[in-house]
Amino acid sequence: MNEIQLERIEFEPGKSFKLFSPRLRNTFLWHYHPEFELVYVEADAGIRHVGTHISGYTQSDLVFIGSNLPHLNFDYRLRSDYHQIVVQLRTDFMGEALHHAPELSLINKLFKSAAYGVAFHGETRALVAQKLKQLNDLSSFEQLLQLMHIFQLLASSKEYTLLNNDETSKDFILKDKIRMGAIYEYIDANYAQKPDVNVVADKVNLTTAAFCRYFKRQTNITFTEFVNQYRIERAKNLLMQDKNITQTCYAVGFESLSYFNKLFNKLVGENPSDFKKRWVGHTNKL
Secondary structure, rough: OOOEOOOOOOOOOOOOOEEEOOOOOOOOOOOOOOOOOEEEEEEEEEEEEEOOOEEEEEEEEEEEEOOOOOEEEOOOOOOOOEEEEEEEOOOOOOHHHHOHHHHHHHHHHHHHHHHEEEEHHHHHHHHHOOOOOEEEEEEEEHHHHHHHHHHHHHHHOOOOEEOOHHHHHHHHHHHOOHHHHHHHHHHHHOOOOOOHHHHHHOOOOHHHHHHHHHHHHHHOOOOHHHHHHHHHHHHHEEEEEEEOOHHHHHHOOOOOHHHHEEEEEEHHOHHHHHHHHHHHHHHHHH
């Protein structure tokens, strides 16, 4: 079993980027590649897993991912229809100009920030989505100009979140992709049952005590806290699909409805009932 995959990207001759719309929702693809990647996806709700960061997105997501930053495919486990646009850039995209041209200084800073993963929201996400959807109708040269305009918009925006915002996370990203990938894969496969810390420790060739120290050092939370956080993100996804709260609680692995409600409120900032009403009500208005 491959816990993490190095994606080998092929570019068309004469092109410095690749534009495509992958559909991999039935595949747990924890992977990385030297190329930078801009991902836009429209869906009811999905999982955003970049580096050590795991969270959910609703309606749409726009993320810029740096070189060799591990990430899960953004369409994983999407059940309703969805649309995805991915732009991958050659490692030498724009060559030395990116580092030395003063006109590109903001874009150069953006590319450095991409090492941590950057998620965009608000008007920035909406405007960039519109421009990404226009790319297929443009010539290669016009596509390149449009991409540079997009990167300038992103670089100038204040509507963003760094997904991995400390050096510890970055060190993990660079040095420990494979071991953490095995852990994530185990959690994803077992979160609805009872993930066993002893089993996962053995899976990555550590004693249980050493694994607990290792995991806390890498993620800043315990293994149990991480599993529960992952369960809540999956629960949000089910509630957004108008699933029953009690069924959702048990479907993601909780055995106590009261504990599920309490933890959901703590992590999300509202109880499952209010979250579901707000989301389903918002969706019905669209």
